[in-house]
Amino acid sequence: MKLVTFNINGVKARTPVIERWLDEAKPDVAVFQEIKSVDEAFPRSVIEDRGYQLETHGQKGFNGVAILSKLPLTNVTRGLPGDESDEQARYIEADVGDSGFRLCGLYLPNGNPAPGPKYDYKLAWMERLEARARDLLARETPFALTGDFNVIPQPADAARPDAWREDALFLPQTRAAFRRLELLGLYDAVRLRHPGPGIYSFWDYQAGARQRNDGIRIDHWLLSPGAADRLQDAWVEGAPRDWEKPSDHTPVWVDLAL
DNA sequence: ATGGTAGAAGATCTA
Numbered sequence: 001m002k003l004v005t006f007n008i009n010g011v012k013a014r015t016p017v018i019e020r021w022l023d024e025a026k027p028d029v030a031v032f033q034e035i036k037s038v039d040e041a042f043p044r045s046v047i048e049d050r051g052y053q054l055e056t057h058g059q060k061g062f063n064g065v066a067i068l069s070k071l072p073l074t075n076v077t078r079g080l081p082g083d084e085s086d087e088q089a090r091y092i093e094a095d096v097g098d099s100g101f102r103l104c105g106l107y108l109p110n111g112n113p114a115p116g117p118k119y120d121y122k123l124a125w126m127e128r129l130e131a132r133a134r135d136l137l138a139r140e141t142p143f144a145l146t147g148d149f150n151v152i153p154q155p156a157d158a159a160r161p162d163a164w165r166e167d168a169l170f171l172p173q174t175r176a177a178f179r180r181l182e183l184l185g186l187y188d189a190v191r192l193r194h195p196g197p198g199i200y201s202f203w204d205y206q207a208g209a210r211q212r213n214d215g216i217r218i219d220h221w222l223l224s225p226g227a228a229d230r231l232q233d234a235w236v237e238g239a240p241r242d243w244e245k246p247s248d249h250t251p252v253w254v255d256l257a258l
Numbered sequence: 259a260t261g262g263t264a265g266a267a268g269a270t271c272t273a
Contacts, residue, residue: 009273010265034273036266061266062273110273150273204273205263248264248273 007249035064082128111168142226156197
């Protein structure tokens with residue numbers, strides 16, 4: 001079963017890309033970030049007419065996540081537990097199919113500028129994500145955390161790591177929080193399958209970053225032990241970054257034997 | 259040191 005995460009950077013602006021990409025790539029399950037739309041305004045038919053169940057968690061203007069699936073989605077929950085006052089739409093969970101597999105789609109806060117309140121929010125959000133991962137691990141059923149983590153885990157995950165030293169995506173505290181997730185026993189699927197440097201999922205729109213391959217790897221799949229046992233493959237699909245009116249991110253895939 | 263781009267909302271913020 002092919003599952004994919006894709007930060008689409010605005011569902012309305014990206015509809016032509018989404019249509020072409022769904023028709024060509026044919027994912028079984030896709031997780032979107034930055035839909036930048038309220039649920040009522042999401043172009044549902046673009047997704048549903050292609051045979052997907054669609055679950056959205058949007059807000060006005062910014063953020064917003066969604067899950068699309070050809071298998072039934074059940075037990076859908078919206079919002080990351082741990083802070084009732086958090087109104088940002090950055091998290092959605094659902095069971096996919098009937099195997100007990102649970103999928104967590106996330107759009108982790110950017111955190112810039114750091115230090116500052118936005119960075120404090122990012123770190124607090126990562127603590128809540130770790131707590132959620134601990135709860136899911138205790139269930140002993142397979143699950144995956146996937147989405148735009150806004151974390152560059154290692155220097156090998158950036159073309160120019162020195163340019164990111166002071167950035168919220170690469171600060172030591174950010175990387176340590178990501179590492180704590182891995183130390184719970186979660187597996188970075190793309191890193192597992194591609195141990196070398198030079199695998200990127202984001203290229204800035206500015207300064208010809210894509211043409212110069214000045215990228216970073218910030219969109220990830222973290223698999224529970226049971227899900228990692230079922231990992232067939234993991235890869236980044238670079239081509240949609242070069243289409244007309246692209247997102248600044250590109251799809252990141254896993255193939256799981258679920 | 260600066261500015262370069264994009265999306266959504268709406269004349270600015272976020273990334």
